[in-house]
Amino acid sequence: MSRYFDIDDIIMEDELSSVVFKVGANGVGLLDPSAETNRVEQGSKVELPFWLANELYLRQAVSVIVPQCFNQKTRREIQADAAYVDLRSRCPYFYELGCKVAPLIGDRTIGSFLLYAFMNRFKDVLSKAHSAAFAVAPRFLPLLTKEEMHLYEAARSSMTAFKKWRVGGSRFEKASILGKKKRSGE
């Protein structure tokens, strides 16, 4: 797994999915808040983080229910006005979770849905990253998923670096890790 140490990948796998246990499991009552004994009964519907849901699915111990952010309602909203859907509040890892969950729920349409959403949103990300970022950012940024934020940051920071270069100035700077403490002479 080349992403073993990847922070985003790890946090993404904390996203919850609803699963139905096809088997019973002893000694793990903590997973099911409604359980009265220290076990999860066969047929219980439980919310599990993706890292657990996925592995249990592969072992045929659970079936996975389509997460809300990929349901028909969200799809209709995206089709109506992709750029203005608040995807972050639905799932900050919308695309990543979509890619990983699609095989589990055997839904062929998730791939094209993600593609459609991404295609119709990424242009906005770009133009806002490069243009009047300050005016639109407060309204626009909170709608973005993590991946879209990374894209926005990629575009914005390379533009900022370019502008800084064009203005000129000192080529040597204090290491940013030292913080911006008082500088004598200022």
Next chain:
Amino acid sequence: MAGQSDPSLSMFSAAEVEFLAEDEMVEIVPNLNMDTLNLICVNFIFFGYFLSLSQGDFGPFRPQMATSVPLWLAVALKKRGKCTIRCPQWMSVEKLTQVLEAERDSPAQFQPLPFHYVEISRLLFDNARDDIPDMYMARSLIEDIRDVRFHKFESGLEKISSSTHVVKLKNLSAMEVNIVRPFFVRALQAFAKHDSPQMIHHQQDAMSSRQAHPQDDGPRRDLRRR
């Protein structure tokens, strides 16, 4: 550090792109006497010529005798008041005006400009302002050209899609590439991911997809020319 590139993006910093541009040749008119310099850091231009000079020889420098040197050397001499730099032809107001018009008239293509036009012009504006006729005009023309080109590129980006596999970029300059690279590469990766066979075609067995060795995946999306 300001000029340092981010290794995780395998990207060049603007200062590093400028560094590459500093090896481009410009003409200077010295006002001093200096012997031939035998330098190691030079561009070696061999297209169409047998070089009579041994590599890296510049000068001798004689007052009023024009000669070609790498930009970094020209700037160093200029800073010390030892030469004037001849403004390259493409930086004349007349030429730049033509380029700007052409850029505006052809929304689908970029006009030919030196690969390092952004960096060269900045270095000359900053260090040799008295050698550039109509400096302010030239500078604002370059800004406009860059802006028009950038927006052109931006609308071009909107056309990338999951079927984009190769992009051919005619006349895009070094600094322009550097600015769009992080966004462009990341967006293409995202497209590729959402359009991978595992996503579009139903995978037969989730277990088997885990064993697929990444090295063996050939390119699979269609080719699109722009």
Next chain:
Amino acid sequence: MASSSEGLGLGFGSEDVDPSIAMTTDVELLKRAWRNEKAAPEILQFQHELVQRSSEQVQLMEETVEDFEQNGADPLTVSVYQMDLDRMQFLLRSYLRIRLQKIVKYMIHISKSEAWSRLSEQEQKFSKRCMDDMEKHLNQSVLSRLPYGYQSILKQSISSEEDDMVPQPHLDTYVFCKSRTPLGALQIADGEDPMDVLADFLYLFHYKSIRSFVESGHVDLF
């Protein structure tokens, strides 16, 4: 590979010059190696001879500058030679530095693959040392404090069939590049018509599809 030879007696048609032996200065070669190393996601072959020659040139130039200084040469001349030297040294240092960064990032993967032979002797030594240090660090803070069966730095647990913890370079990425010579028609994607790759155009390619051309010196990354 299609390669027309229209080179005239005078000069070189760029297309019939073998890019690996084309008349080019070492600085030019070093700049190319530096750009490629910076842009490629994986570690490339160490340029032994080039680095060797470049270091010698640096040394020679350092002596020249010193001589000039001692003989009271014109300060401007000294300064120009110093700048020339500085440019070469920057390239050399930056080239070696990018490699070290990649080595540290992918050291375990490199040590277990053919990429190991792409490192210089000193880089191999550095890599081994870094691996030991990292292993020791992770062992004493985490691994040795985990239950038996979960203490490997390579496998998540003894039931893992492969080394599923090892970071690997992300070859599935896109790179900007220019071909030094026309590459002719290339099959870029399966089931697609071959595409004519021309010299001196800037392309954005899938790294894997041009990887071998980078190795052979036909394609420069940017």
Next chain:
Amino acid sequence: MYGRRASQLLKELSTSEPGQLTSFNTDLFDQALKECNAHHLELQSLMRKIQEEELDVQTTRNAEHFGAVIHHLSLIRNKRCLMAYMYNRAVIIQSLRWKLGPVLPQEIQEKLNFSEEEYFKNYSAALESYASELELDLTVDMVPPKDPYIKVRVLDDIGDVLLSDQSPNLACHSIHFLKRTDAEQFISQGLMEELLG
């Protein structure tokens, strides 16, 4: 939920600014380690039960088996979080060597745990031994060169130092022309600033 504490460590990393280091979170870290061992105990007790009841794990997918699987997976998840926490911090610690030199300022040192301090020293030594074999200091020339000398203002009392071509007294507020490569580390450490013009 299982694995919650461990992933909290990672969230802490992801919310801090890129390249910045927060203090090592010993509390959370040790709790996550404890959880690993608790999972292992549960796992073992379930395994024992399976053996006692002589159930064939291969054929019967019994509830003990799946309980054990879940504890195993949770342990692996916790391990991944703990390892990623250490690893990603180690990457930042490596970068400190490049930016700040072989000696860390107190304010940074305080953020490291014991093993990290040791790791910093070892990494630093590995780098130094590589550089000395090449007879080339790799921590200078981090940005492309311009003029060989730059004008700097000293921001702290550094005192007498031996540089490559002079041995100036670097008193606070004093201004000097130094070799670019000599000044570079001082600037990065915040002890000097470059003056333009």
